[in-house]
Amino acid sequence: MNRPLGLAGGREPGAATTNPGGAAPATRRGTELLMLAFAAVILTSALVLVDANQEQELTLAIVWYGLAYLAIFAAAHLAVRRWAPYADPLILPCVAVLNGIGLVMIYRIDLALAERATQVGRDFSGVAPRQVMWTVLALALFLAVLTTIKDHRTLTRYSYTAGLVGLVLLALPAVLPSAISEVNGAKVWIKFGFFSLQPGEFAKILLLIFFASFLVSKRDLFTVAGKRVFGVELPRARDLGPIIIAAGVCLGIFVLQKDLGPALLFFGVVLMLLYVATERFIWVAVGLTMFGAGCVLAYTLFTHVQQRVANWIDPLETYDDPGGGYQVAQALFGLGTGGVMGTGLGAGRPETVPEANTDFILAGIGEELGFIGLAAMLMVYLLLGMRGMRGALAVRDTFGKLLGGGLAFALVMQVFVVAGGITKLIPMTGITSPFLSYGGSSLLANYILVALLLRISDAARRPQPQSRPRAQQQQAPIAEAHTVMVQAPSAGGVGGPGGHAPAPPPPPPNRSGPATYPGPGSSGPTGSAPANGGQPGSAASPANGANGTGSTESDNTTDSPQGTEGEWKA
């Protein structure tokens, strides 16, 4: 963990983790606890500042919020200790900081809105307690994910289910009558009496699981070159089919819902997964071309898209138009007023911006904490994303890499879409800031996301059972470790859609325990045989080389868990 952001790759460098003797590597839970304590200090100071600047006495509310916060993250920490002890130690503290600052901002905007409500003689009840409640629920989900999904690869078993449920969740609000699905013009809600959810937030993760799994099983197809045009190898048209259909359906639903933010996010993540799975940039080029065409089409077809673009080009110009740039302009006013240093927490007017505590919460942070605060938040997001990406790099199985990388990218991409919209970098689209914004769906979904990232990073660093003989490791299998990853959990053998595996070559008999081989989790990896076969030199990718060439020592490091399992298991 000596490397700053984890970009450096999956292999642990120093002797600290090299453990020939077989002792367990440091879990680094202590670091996590320390960082969590630091996050708690930040939250407490922030709450005190808010109350001080709002010229209020230090209220009991602070104590209450502080205790709730401590309890939540103490529970999360203990859960990680128990069920994912080797997980990345910075992921949870990053979440704690973001969630804490978000809570403070929501509380702070509550105060302002309450003051305004008293002035006009209306009743007002703050949403901060609800956010705490949502965080508790999110924690419950977080624990549920950590305890039930002991190995992320089990998820591949449910990939088609996940894809189907994801699509249904995505489509549901668009199909349901507006009365129970539309809020502020966006049909993305399902209202249940006293609370409402945005199923799209969950669909995001479910579809990601589906796509990652799907791509793992089909990735050979996508790497098969089609015709060469102008020296560029195009993918075969029929291979494009499923992905175009899936992406098209999702985008269609998003357009119907008039909510472009998730569409942008979703499309970006699909492209990224395709690129990582195939290692061919042509997919990105094709995707971006499609995206460009889609943008032009959407712009010519939909007036609300034109309005958004006009608001983006000059929000001050369309300030007074209905649906015009008022909101973005107010955000910019807030950011400008905040300047570099900010007005101070509790001393600004973040509530002036509509949706201040949800989509536009970053504008409030930029106003009260200034550029410094905004930059700090963005850096925390980046850190969180990079730690997630680090786990993805370190984990040995392809599905884990794709899922972890996808989740990490989705998080940063979402931040880019919302922060870019607020700061007029890109047109504003309705989307929340993960962990900061008020909103149950966003919190619940993002805690699931983080639980998965923790699970993957835990898998990446978890030491192998020490009984394992130091088998005659050959470099080649290690190098292609990701392609050989098998060891579906024992139950994995049955019921999986193994038929999707692209006709893998018959497995060497010594590996083919009936329980381990054609399981769904293994379908993709084993299917990678063509690549292996085609490039026996195992130079498939430098990264693989890096992972694999570590000689025996690398194998001995804690970071080489699952991939080689098939080898020694024999």
Next chain:
Amino acid sequence: MNTPLRRVGLTMLAMVVLLLANATYIQVVKAEDYRSDSRNQRQLLYEYGRERGQIVSQFGGTILAQSSKTDDRLQFLRKYRNGPMYAPVTGYYSWRYGSAGIERERNDILTGEDARLFVRKLSDLITGRDPRGGHVQVTIDPTVQQAAYEAMTSRGFTGSVVALKPDTGEILGMVSTPSYDTNKLASHDGKKQERAWASWNCAPSAPSCNHNNPMRNRAIQETYPPGSTFKLVVTAAALEAGMTADTPVESASNIPLPGTTGVTLENFAGATCPGSTLEQALAYSCNTAFAKLADELGAQKLRATARKFGIGMDDLQIPLDVEESHLGPLDSSAVLYQSGIGQRDVRLTPLQDALLSATIANDGVAMKPQLVKELLAPDLSTLEEFEPEELAEEPAFSEQNVEVLTQMMIASEANTSGEGKRSDLTIASKTGTAEHGADPKNTPPHAWYTAFAPADDPKVAVAVIVESGGDRGLAATGGTVAAAIGRLTINAALGEG
């Protein structure tokens, strides 16, 4: 698969860097634009969220403007004592329409933003008190202001009255009529502000428009032809050029304008001047005499003397911006003839006209007019006190001519009609009846009166202008229309109103 993952990681990094760069642009480069955008209410809410300082009179501490706490979103409401009467002084403070007057020019003090208040603000932060703004003490004498304002409005006159303290330049009264209620613009109700603003700012040509620019501060923003009051400047220049009160001057009822055929310049009502000396010419306000005098003195001497009275200063601030008073291009004898009687392109603000009398009253030394006496911190300690300041480098005329001019003005007052004369008070004055408009002979003239008193120990100098004849139409003269108002103002200033 790790290579593309690393590239994706780099992409994530690039996205965040892009966000940071853009945030820098928004929050550093463009910050000031966004901060000061009129639609950005944050500054406003901040300003209204703290107690704005008071505007008080130096006389008895009469409060002209103060902020009081309210229950609505803008926490403090600005309230003006007798808004229309003091409007030219205080100005207004509106969240829709900005501000004017002292409210605008001394905003830093009133909001507490002034650097001199900063140390106090820091201590406020520690002690936790509400940060308040400082106060501005103005030179206005409420008695004078009220007398002048009521004298103008009770007669329904459009115009202005200015009263100065000759030896310091302190402005005791500054009235502009018709006026407007500053309280309506300070209202927190935007609609109310809008209606008020619209009713005072319609185009005068519009049929439904029944006002006469009430928001214009005529005392300092409007220039008028000074008419005969300008003869004081010509007389001073003549005395400086070596003439005396007894120097014989032109007395013909009319004289031809040089360089023209058949165009003449004539005395008031076409009368022959009853006297033939300089003193008598001023006392009877003989046009032909001053037309010729101006030509004889020439543009250079006229300008030099005018400058010493303050005419031609384009950067005078009291601290409100004062429109430049000027003589126009004095480029021919004909122009000099007409300029010598305060017509043609000669234009003075009412403040400048009061300054003519004040300069004579102060032995030829023009004092810089000042509206602010003191700047005070929230705890009423003095931040800055204003010292009297001379406007020109040297006196407008020598000491021996002070008495001569004063006597001439006393003689002029004796020839002036109008109400309000008192046997126990000697006033030195000069009236003016200034033609204006496209058809000067058939347009009711502006009536002027400028004076100081008591003549032997001047305590106050005033100027009155009543636009377009007041209630007398074409027959109006400075004496019949403006003099009475000037005398009322003088009486109020001397405490014997």
